[in-house]
Structures are given as structure tokens and as C-alpha cells.
Amino acid sequence: MPSLIRFLTFVGVLVAVGFGAVYALATFVTPRPREMTVTIPAARLRPPAATAAAPLPRTAGTDAALDGGATSTQ
Template sequence: MPTLFRFLFFCAVIAGSIYGTMVALVTFVEPTEREVTIRIPSERVNPAP
């Protein structure tokens, strides 16, 4: 039984570190806004019949 508790504790530590990393990313990282221009060839927009 101690092995099961050790395994569950190990899984909880990994899940906690992933959760903590996600919270830190949401808190400290600010996305930058910028304009995006995508050129589409006219052949794709108006295909020849």
C-alpha cells in the first residue's frame, strides 16, 4: 500500500506543477496584438468555370 500512496503523491506533484505553470503563464505573460494580412490568390477566390 505505501507504493500506491507514493505513486499518487508523485502524480499529484506533477499535476500541481503543471497547474502552477499554467497559472504563472496566465498571470505574467501578456499577448501582443498586431495586424495580420494574408494574401489569397484570385484564382482561389474566383475559380474559372
């Protein structure tokens, strides 16, 4: 049992030191605002050119519809 208490004390001290470091950074350090510029390539601003839609593939269903309902044999 003493080793468990020693371990928990050690972990508690580490947590306290970490919390103290974060608190000190948040309290004593002030960020310096500065201007920021990001260059975006013109290709990303232009929409892609519209292309003609590809024709639908010929399937048995479209062949029958184009033939006026006749069945096709292959």
C-alpha cells in the first residue's frame, strides 16, 4: 500500500506542475497580433470549365427503348 500512495503522490505532483505551467503561460504571456497574408493560386478560384455530358452507355434496356420495344438478340 505505501507504494500506491507514493505513486499517487508522484502523479499528483506531476499534474500540479503541469497545471501550474499552463496557468503561468495563460497569465503571463500575451500574444502579439500580426497581419497574415495567404496567397491562393488563381486556378483554385476559377470554377472548372463545363464539359459536354458523355452519352449514356448502350445497355439491353436502352437498346429495347431505342428499337421501339423490340427485343435484341446478340
